[in-house]
Amino acid sequence: MSAAPGPREQTHAAANRRLLQRLAVIAVGMFGFGFLLVPFYEQICKVTGLRDIDRADTVTNTQVVTDRTIRLELDSNVRHLAWTFRSLEPFVDIHPGELRQVVYEVTNNSDRAITGQAIPSYGPQHAAPYFRKLECFCFAKQTLQPGETRQMPVVFVIDPKAPADLGTITLSYTFFEVEGAANDTQRAASPRAPSTTTRSDS
Numbered sequence: 001m002s003a004a005p006g007p008r009e010q011t012h013a014a015a016n017r018r019l020l021q022r023l024a025v026i027a028v029g030m031f032g033f034g035f036l037l038v039p040f041y042e043q044i045c046k047v048t049g050l051r052d053i054d055r056a057d058t059v060t061n062t063q064v065v066t067d068r069t070i071r072l073e074l075d076s077n078v079r080h081l082a083w084t085f086r087s088l089e090p091f092v093d094i095h096p097g098e099l100r101q102v103v104y105e106v107t108n109n110s111d112r113a114i115t116g117q118a119i120p121s122y123g124p125q126h127a128a129p130y131f132r133k134l135e136c137f138c139f140a141k142q143t144l145q146p147g148e149t150r151q152m153p154v155v156f157v158i159d160p161k162a163p164a165d166l167g168t169i170t171l172s173y174t175f176f177e178v179e180g181a182a183n184d185t186q187r188a189a190s191p192r193a194p195s196t197t198t199r200s201d202s
Contacts, residue, residue: 063160069093069095070094070162070166070167071092071167072102072168072171074102074170075172076172076173078116078175079175079177080176080177081175081176081177082108083116083175085175086106087103087104088102088103088151096160096162097157097160099157101153102153103151104151105151106144106175107144107147107150108148108149109147113143113145114143114144116141116177117176118137119176122169122170122171122172124169126166130158130162130169131159132156132158132159133155134155136154137153154171
């Protein structure tokens with residue numbers, strides 16, 4: 001007959017059971033978190049204005065609020081890109097409802113063609129729904145040839161319904177490289193040699 005487990009073995013078995021219970025709770029939690037990621041991402045996109053960045057906003061005729069001014073601070077960044085990217089103006093003062101344009105400049109400092117995509121962000125975050133872009137370089141990927149410099153406009157309106165305490169908005173663009181896009185563009189632009197078929201008569 002096998003001896004009954006002693007106190008040490010019982011303690012070890014109890015510790016194993018507790019560990020398994022904790023791992024089961026973690027697994028269930030991670031499974032549930034996976035489902036929550038979709039609505040969470042939806043809310044983040046809604047707040048930050050990242051949804052539909054490739055299309056213009058809808059703007060109806062608005063009254064210019066001449067007795068109110070909002071300062072727009074312009075920020076520019078690149079992520080792992082050999083580009084110089086800047087706004088031609090550090091800031092502009094704008095009346096809500098006023099149609100305005102600002103210009104950014106980008107230079108490809110590398111010896112190869114690079115394609116980038118600009119992602120906008122806003123500070124404070126609740127300013128995003130009130131910043132309406134009619135024209136923006138962020139609507140499309142930008143391919144720059146080696147040494148090329150390009151000036152790119154942003155045409156926009158700040159909604160007159162913006163909260164009264166919103167005195168300053170920071171508009172920030174960050175350029176990310178789109179891997180392989182420049183090579184695809186070059187291949188599409190290059191003329192293709194006519195294909196030849198050699199047939200041998202038997």
